[in-house]
Amino acid sequence: MTQEMYDTLREKLAETSDIGGVLSLLGWDQQTIMPAKGAAIRANRMATLTKILDEKFRSDDLGKLLDDLTEFEESMPFDADEASIIRVTRRDYKMNKLVPTELKVALMNASNQGYMAWVTARKESDFSKLRPHLEEIVRLGKESIAHVRAGDDSFEEDYDVLLHRYEPGLKSSEVTRVFDELKAATKPLVDRVRERESSIDDSLVHGTFPIDVQERTVLAVAKQLGFTDDAWRLDVTQHPFASSPGIDDIRITTRYHDDFLNPAWFGTMHEFGHGLYEHGVSKSLERTPLARGASMAFHESQSRMWENLIGRGRPFWAWGLPVLKRAYPDVFGSATEDDVYRAVNKLGPSLIRVEADELTYNLHIVLRFEIERDLFSGKIEVADLPEVWNRNIKEYLGLDVPNDAQGVLQDVHWGHGLFGYFSTYALGNVVSLQLWERIRQEIPTLDDQIANGEFEDLRNWLAENIHQHGRKYTPNELLKRVVGTERFDPKPLIAYLTGKVDDLYGV
Amino acid sequence: MTQEMYDTLREKLAETSDIGGVLSLLGWDQQTIMPAKGAAIRANRMATLTKILDEKFRSDDLGKLLDDLTEFEESMPFDADEASIIRVTRRDYKMNKLVPTELKVALMNASNQGYMAWVTARKESDFSKLRPHLEEIVRLGKESIAHVRAGDDSFEEDYDVLLHRYEPGLKSSEVTRVFDELKAATKPLVDRVRERESSIDDSLVHGTFPIDVQERTVLAVAKQLGFTDDAWRLDVTQHPFASSPGIDDIRITTRYHDDFLNPAWFGTMHEFGHGLYEHGVSKSLERTPLARGASMAFHESQSRMWENLIGRGRPFWAWGLPVLKRAYPDVFGSATEDDVYRAVNKLGPSLIRVEADELTYNLHIVLRFEIERDLFSGKIEVADLPEVWNRNIKEYLGLDVPNDAQGVLQDVHWGHGLFGYFSTYALGNVVSLQLWERIRQEIPTLDDQIANGEFEDLRNWLAENIHQHGRKYTPNELLKRVVGTERFDPKPLIAYLTGKVDDLYGV
Structure with a gap:
């Protein structure tokens, strides 16, 4: 009887997961x-x-099934597929049901209109074109939060509800703690880099890179990492x-870009990391809500690991430089591993987040998190955004923002209704280093393997410790399992960034 | 109130059409x-x-709505969007509801297994590997037909139910009449061609055609016909x-094929014809069950028109030959329009339907139709198929079938559960000539336009007379509107084929 109910649940989840x-x-x-x-x-x-997905995922049948399966769930180990599927689905179901469908539809429409307004606003560098849309999105967002908090008392403050969408269980107070520590440690590093910015020459990566050669080359790189034609595709997009x-x-x-190596090379490694995560989820979780990554920060920890910890690490270039020499003999013919390592690691503050280096990237995120948090706690209003933005860019990065297109209007997220998302990018960096410390302990020859273009041990470690679990665990639970603490800890990231600045710009 | 009901219907149809x-x-x-x-x-x-689509399209809500809208429908002209949407949807709904979902699922499963069995059977040229699957598909098909006929007395015989799926309202007796006439007229033409087969040299189209050049060239041809990048894609597939x-x-x-011009060149023109049909459906029918072609024969009339009546016509090569000369100067440098016209029109019996010429193609179809009709009337059994096949190929085309892979196993259709479909290919040829006669009357300068690569008048005629209506009319209704008779008439096709044989092989 119970098994039958569980089978019914799996059928329902197969259907919703198929639609997803x-x-x-x-x-x-x-x-x-x-x-x-x-x-x-x-x-x-x-x-x-x-709409069909939302209907199915808020149906009373599904709710009753999840209730009736409580005893079955509790009879199973916490990390059994069955218990985890029931537990995580119940969490999703409750959250989905707390927000009325009409409000969701209103938010989706406001986000679509906001997106179109953002395109115009950015093109014309005119924040006033976006402002009323953002105000509507924030208003509807607050209304949605009120519905959630009325039915769920686990949140400390309003903004936590937004974080929870991307980072289940994460609290605003924890992000503030992590980001304050990260900010305090990063700013002096940025000052050191600014003083000696010209000591690194990155003209190597700003050469001539024919696009057909790039296409072949990044595909070959992806295949070396683990991309296979029978289960992957690589295509072109703007974003x-x-x-x-x-x-x-x-x-x-x-x-x-035909004059810049980095976007395709590191972008492909980055997206490979995301792809490998979802490719590594256990087949036993396919067609359930668990067949994705644990959270956006965990997802980003994987993409950043491949992009930065591997792709921008010294060992990788022992394998990578010969690839570049074969693909672009005119550019890299006489380059050394150290030349390439330094060129792809050039640091220095800049205005645009998606072009930022490893070091200043986190400050771009801290700035956005602080604005979002203060917007939803009522400390600031939408109208204040350009001013707050420009002031903080000056304070954190020492730069003057010449116009809103290069400032508050640069990202699509807010206009598209995505509040609560930005933090996960920097938290991904934090997690990637927490994981990396553990990986290096458990695979002592990792550097040598990377230098030889061997990634199998690493892929296996990631699959076994992280990927296979999908969404079984919250980010805090997963951290606890893998690195022994459930807290996001910025210290490994700070130590890594400090080491990089020392290495590149002198102690 | 009625308008409200109609709006509700449109919402429901928008949903099902989106899923489709x-x-x-x-x-x-x-x-x-x-x-x-x-x-x-x-x-x-x-x-x-x-499954979701089937559920929604058999819901009692939808049935009641269609009933309640009868008066509204009757208050409208027959060809009004509103009346047509209600009328055609009701026809689809009734038909869909007559077959139990479990039977549909069983047929779908049998077809999927039949497909896999067919792949093996064809590879090994072993009909016995497919036979039990075909028997099951035919058994389930007959069961499904029985359900339909129990609830709808408009069919003359069982096989009509299968035809109706692809050719609403078409009767087996009408197909027999058309095909008997076509067969009687075609066989002597085939005999004439066989006597003088060597008089046409098609070595021109069996040259060296680098695939990247073909890709650029057929895309340019498609664009000349009416393909635009903002609404079309052209990709590669096996079938x-x-x-x-x-x-x-x-x-x-x-x-x-890098050694054969025709598959990509004529295949692209063929599929362009299908695409143009659905691209020309009135936007007022988008998100309704009417936003497709009237029937498979009407669809095929469009693809065959572009492939054969235009692409294999003399006028086309005034525009087409220079294209070939630019693309493949080594092959076509000294070719004349007549050389190309003759090469692409070489006739002669062959074993494989998809490689057949314009003339013998119809006999391949007649043979399949007769087998299907006799299978569902009980005159023959699945076990008889190879023998009947081989005997008729000998009789119709004068060829000996060396093995089942090149005979009864060559097509995927039956193994995949597609009975009733084949006829539409030859009926498409029939319709294309019925339409072509009318078009040539109404666009007297058509040949000159085609010779100049101008297709706008033709596209406009097709859009206005056929495409815009989508599925508003049954094939017989649409024929009546466009050519004045509701009957499929093979005479124009026979006259055309006779003229071609005269032209190519002498009177």
């Missing part, structure tokens, strides 16, 4: 290869599936991303 | 670009959406097809 997987494919297609005029009907198709219509259908994208 | 459009995209992706290992989960995703995830999202595919 289809939405992921529709989104991928929309952003990569769809003919432009297909946009209008595609938006309708996706809205219809989203790269990774998507997984299925555990064995992983689609990553990149973009090519 | 998504299924079309999922199928396109599956057959063109999906990583191989994505197949298993893709099958699940598609089955889930198919070319056209798909429309939306009226403004048309996706056609082709395949390239």
